[in-house]
Amino acid sequence: RLQNTNKVMTGDARTGRVRTILTECDEAWIDVSNSLKWLDDDRFFTWLSERDGWRHLYLVSRTGREIKLLTPGQFDVISVQSIDEEGGWVYYIASPDNPTQRYLFRSPLDGSGKVEQVGPADQKGTHKYQMSPDSKWAFHTYSSFDTPPIITLVSLPEHKTKKVLAENAELRSELSKLKKKATEFFRIDIGDGVLLDAWCMKPPDFNHKKQYPLFFYVYGEPADQTVLDKWGGEKYLWHLMLAQQGYLVMSVDNRGTPAPRSRAWRKCIYRRIGILASADQAAATRAIIKSRSYVDPAGIGIWGWSGGGSMSLNAIFRYPELYHTAMAVVFISNQRFYDTIYQERYMGLPDDNEDGYKNGSPITFAHQLKGNLLLVHGTGDDNCHYQSCEALVNELIKHNKHFTMMSYPNRTHSIKEGENTKRHLYELLTRYLKENLPPGPRRRRYVH
Template sequence: MKLRHFIAIIGFLTTTLVYCQDKQITLQDIWSGSFRTEGMQALHSMKNGKQYSVLNFDRQSRTSTIDIYDYKTLEKVKTLVSSADIAEIQGFFDYSFSEDESKIILTTNSKPVFRRSTLGEYYVYDIALKKVTKVSDDLVQEPTLSPDATKVAYGYQNNLYVKDLSSGNVEQITNDGEKNKIINGITDWVYEEEFSFVRAFDWNADSNKIAFIRFDESEVPEFSMDVFGSDLYQTQQVFKYPKAGEANSKVSLHLYDLNANKTKILKVDKAYNDFYIPRIKWTKDANVLSAQYMNRHQNELDLWMINTKDMTSDLVLAEKDKAYVDVTFNLTFLKDNSFIWTSEKDGYNHIYHYDNNGKLINQITKGDWEVTNYYGFNEKEKTIYYQSVENGSINRDVYSIKLNGKNKKRLTKTDGTNSASFSADFTYFINTHSSATSPPEYTLNSSKSGNVVKSIKDNDRLSKKVADYVTSKKEFSTINVNGNELNMWMIKPADFDENKEYPLFMYQYSGPGSQQVANRWNSANDYWYQMLAQQGYIVACVDGRGTGFKGADFKKVTQNELGKYEVEDQIAAAKKLGALPYIDETRMGIWGWSYGGFMSSNALFKGNDVFKMAIAVAPVTSWRFYDTIYTERYMTTPQENPSGYDENSPINHVDKLKGDFLLIHGSGDDNVHLQNTMRMVEALIQTDKQFEWMIYPDKNHGIYGGNTRLHLYKKMTNFINKTLGDKLEKNDKKEEVSSKIKG
């Protein structure tokens, strides 16, 4: 064994000499942006269906422009807006059109609040008059133009305001907003994080009514974080955060009538107790609002149509599931007020068509595969466009299908990840394609045939740049674990020798409905894995039970026991990989971030005879510490399911630790609180377990900013080399001695 390993190292060094002209990937390369891809920023299809707009930025002149391009020729038609022509602003970095495209909201300055929310400085640009109007002198949230573009509504200090753009008059339409008590029209922390939206208000089609959700978070427990900053005394961030089993915001639905200057509460004809309103959306009828109501367990979702004229309500759809119902953004109203809806009710996520009363017209897509995105409906051609995994769960393709479920057509031709942005009249779509071997390419495609009309933008320069480095193929396969064929990728050293033994480093996330094994271009982490492969590691990733795009049963098997089956699969997969002749089963490690950190901790503790080391970044260490909406969706409450919470939380298994453990967290993490790591650390100390840990001051769940990411990945790389790379180091030293003797 030792002799074979020594010979393999000689072979490794010999091969390395052959590749000496090829570049080695460094952490500085990765985190300096050397491998950044080029894209199309803020792409918007113009209503005429013939043109699209893109945000461009000239670095030399520091000028922002919104440029209009012709779909057919891809030639630039004109510059619609240039910051150089607007004296009031220096530049802008985002924009949004009014529905009639007569005005544009320009974002000139913003600062983050939480993951999706920002406070910003905004201007409304009048295209015809070529002048700007500042929305507010204050930093506001979610400015939204009315459909007729005469007004803009926005949130400020937990209240809603409407500004008349011709008169400049501002009307405050709510008055009870108060920090950590009442929020009007903007979501609270947990809605923003788990239901993925911030703007909780919506204009009707006639621009004379605004529906909004009001959040009463008075009874939600507060969480506080020290902000250390650079001053002599730290400050504190205090916000409402409902942990599993604790009180949520009490939500209510309201209507502001601009003509009457009055606000009414909107009610539905059903008594709900402890519920959510995860979506509101006006129908094509300016008097009818749709609202989705969901019970706290999230296994019942009701779609209501509320007539705001006569104040009546109709329950048109009621979804139920033994586990949970996913909330989506796919509700689409057609001209006749029938609607498109997506559901997993047949075991896979598919598209359904209902009439305006909620009667099923037909199930449009069918099969043992998942619809992953809904793009829109072409009224003229009676055609729906969508994305799915019908061509294999690691791939994404764009399809068209008739409203009646016939004439399904695969529009994209190349395996990998395809996503589409359609022209307003559905004549064309801009396809973004990437794969593990091809960086993102943007092409103009025909929506009828799917054929490429022209290439718009590619990343050929990046391809050539990456080709200068030593890289390895990402090998996709499946591995049979616990009776299931699980998707897997593996990266081996470029000079891989099957007669040599390599340490194995596994990555996973494993959260419900997630996917890490996908045929798409490199993320920053992929370059890190390539760097580790350069150093002599095999890196692998396995998507176990509970992950997505393989049907509801596969995804929802983890219900009420998060961390049980997922951990079993990672341990079993590691054992199976460790049995391969070219993997050293005594040197196997695992890492993950967030849910992945929860998983890697559990895998090291419960699989202490399999894994030698683990890295956990920003991990949940007990589901009792995490928020209501996410946790209870999969676990119900701790009061109802105490064993599910405790038996699978790593904080309760620290006594099993045998290997090396690195624990990392940001002290300003508003999502997975530092509390998780602190409680884990205390548990490790009290069981007399040695470990390493690192706290990044004031950094949030992403742990980035300045030199932070580089420092973080250096720390993790050093830990991997220290715990898994010991034999590599010893053999490297042997080779140094050998070469000196020969010299």
């Protein structure tokens, strides 16, 4: 059940003999996925490891005695895209200088250590690839936070565009008509040398001499980042609409998110899911209030989906003096209700970490609720089971805490089944936010 050891073994089909040739251990956890590919007539295989503090690709001999680093440097290999054995290159996604972006790189298979950026350096944002088996062609998808995807066919390694497959021209045209300010990406210093990545969407007619309510979009767990310089689809459009109506919309990636910022960054959250992350989010909120005088400190809202729903609950329960309104969609209120594959990977075993499971669960602090709370859940959710929602409802009732709740019959974790469901959901969220945390701007009531 502890997911901290991974072994590569070879087996002889004739004799049944099995031999371990590589053992990978970690004090926290080891990710299940790995880019293992046999090379050189099956004498070597590729292996992703964080053994030097960064996620790198290694070449390992069949005996396990030779281990050669292919991607040296203080950066993380995010994913392996293709291996060109004939040409002697491995292609991978990384972003050494900016953890919110994604680019294509390559390194030689001979272990000489040369790292080359293949993708265009002048296209800031996120680059995705579907590469041909010979690594000479790729479908290339490029987007940024405010720019919808463009899909092209490119030749490699020169990365020359051969054909534009999809421009999203109509969507781009419609977006160009909308009133909006460019999204700001920045870093927040929360003390002790910790810098958190963030983005901010401001109202089109933003006036720094006035104050605005601040509305956070969160996730904060090891499964995803929210601070990414890529097209966000429906959530981006909804957040843009809120900014147009007078909200500052922000998102912050706390420690423990899967950002390419080293093993230490990702795994410091081990046994502390819900604890360290919510503390980082609260520290970031305080730092933003202190450094940005146009933020109304009495008007802080937060929302999230799944792990972000749990984070929203932890925020308003654990820090009731800081958060005014929270909207939690399909959440886990008690970590013991969630599946063991996920929860035990990041929290260890319940019997060995009772305090961690208790203090990381929003339900433990539900009695501290002071602000406005909206709970949204699908009764057919097979990921975050509806049981979790009902347990929290009972706890809030027990402590005479008043809240608003919406259950979507038979909807799953995505709350998209049934006629008109998505529209109903986002209109519900919009109405609740505007009624309980009215948009700005407003005259300054507070001096920071």
